[in-house]
Amino acid sequence: MKKITAYVRTCMAEKVLDALLERGIRGVSVFQGQGFVPHAKGPAQSSFDTAPEDGLVAVAKLEIVSSDSAADAIIRVIQEHAHTGRPGDGKIFILDVVAAHDIRTSEGFTEPCEVPRAQCLGTKKGEGSPKD
Numbered sequence: 001m002k003k004i005t006a007y008v009r010t011c012m013a014e015k016v017l018d019a020l021l022e023r024g025i026r027g028v029s030v031f032q033g034q035g036f037v038p039h040a041k042g043p044a045q046s047s048f049d050t051a052p053e054d055g056l057v058a059v060a061k062l063e064i065v066s067s068d069s070a071a072d073a074i075i076r077v078i079q080e081h082a083h084t085g086r087p088g089d090g091k092i093f094i095l096d097v098v099a100a101h102d103i104r105t106s107e108g109f110t111e112p113c114e115v116p117r118a119q120c121l122g123t124k125k126g127e128g129s130p131k132d
Helices: 009-023 068-082 119-120
Strands: 004-009 028-036 056-066 090-096
Touching: 004 068, 009 028, 009 056, 009 068, 009 119, 056 068, 068 090
Parallel strands: none
Antiparallel strands: 004 056, 004 090, 028 056
16 A cells, blocks of 8 residues: 655645546545745746745645555646646655554554445445444
């Protein structure tokens, strides 16, 4: 399994999430935060149009745990849909996941979504319960 962590511009996060959903990628965690970005020198001076003087800018952190075979496709989707061509587009980090455990059952699993589908995808009202 792979854990894919992507830091993207908040204004691009929805575009990335929509593209992942269109391709059947579920189980994405999204966190809003702030981060420092390097400022480019030269014609493209500002990394962000509204970067404050302290250098902190709003970022979205996306986390996805995927099978090894799906990781490259997920990374391509993120790169394609988060790209603006300007400094500060973001970074993607890929880590090996050596183990995972379901909190409710304490069972271990080796592939994402070996837990029941409703738990893996998150349930919405009327789509099952956490006890499925």
